[in-house]
Amino acid sequence: xxxxxxxxxxxxxxxxxxxxxxxxxxxxxxxxxxxxxxxxxxxxxxxxxxxxxxxxxxxxxxxxxxxxxxxxxxxxxxxxxxxxxxxxxxxxxxxxxxxxxxxxxxxxxxxxxxxxxxxxxxxxxxxxxxxxxxxxxxxxxxxxxxxxxxxxxxxxxxxxxxxxxxxxxxxxxxxxxxxxxxxxxxxxxxxxxxxxxxxxxxxxxxxxxxxxxxxxxxxx
Numbered sequence: 001x002x003x004x005x006x007x008x009x010x011x012x013x014x015x016x017x018x019x020x021x022x023x024x025x026x027x028x029x030x031x032x033x034x035x036x037x038x039x040x041x042x043x044x045x046x047x048x049x050x051x052x053x054x055x056x057x058x059x060x061x062x063x064x065x066x067x068x069x070x071x072x073x074x075x076x077x078x079x080x081x082x083x084x085x086x087x088x089x090x091x092x093x094x095x096x097x098x099x100x101x102x103x104x105x106x107x108x109x110x111x112x113x114x115x116x117x118x119x120x121x122x123x124x125x126x127x128x129x130x131x132x133x134x135x136x137x138x139x140x141x142x143x144x145x146x147x148x149x150x151x152x153x154x155x156x157x158x159x160x161x162x163x164x165x166x167x168x169x170x171x172x173x174x175x176x177x178x179x180x181x182x183x184x185x186x187x188x189x190x191x192x193x194x195x196x197x198x199x200x201x202x203x204x205x206x207x208x209x210x211x212x213x214x215x216x217x218x219x220x
């Protein structure tokens with residue numbers, strides 16, 4: 001009963017619901033991808049799971065249409081990071097906030113183009129939004145490396161390491177979704193995309209459970 005109450009409480013918040021949808025979507029992609037590639041007898045089930053995964057991803061895209069303001073408030077509050085002692089980390093964080101802020105409108109335009117609301121090619125806008133997301137993740141990874149060294153004896157290192165691993169998993173997928181010819185772009189099978197996303201999502205859920213009650217910054 002306590003677990004059900006905790007789940008219900010998490011689903012009442014936007015961030016909690018988004019984490020669950022993200023985790024379910026990537027889990028469906030992982031299982032569906034494995035069934036399609038490794039189990040021909042279950043390929044139909046796998047294909048259906050991949051469809052569910054795509055629909056859950058689309059659901060999150062639509063919900064992110066309303067994230068711009070929350071990101072703007074967070075970016076404004078952080079400002080130039082005057083409270084951050086490390087200048088290197090400060091400017092990486094500022095650049096990361098700028099990338100996150102630009103990510104949303106680019107994705108909105110791509111969504112609108114796919115939905116035929118705007119008469120334009122969506123591909124370049126999806127590429128731009130993915131590049132901004134990947135750039136933000138790369139900055140996040142870079143900013144956490146020095147933090148982990150400086151705070152190695154502090155409890156916070158545990159959280160920094162988990163965030164680092166989550167960002168790396170997401171970064172692997174971000175590169176995969178870039179145009180062919182960029183590193184490993186387009187080379188991941190569906191199950192591997194699902195695996196990377198599932199790892200990132202589960203780490204995010206674990207961190208949220210550990211930090212329940214604390215404010216959370218907006219993120220794409």
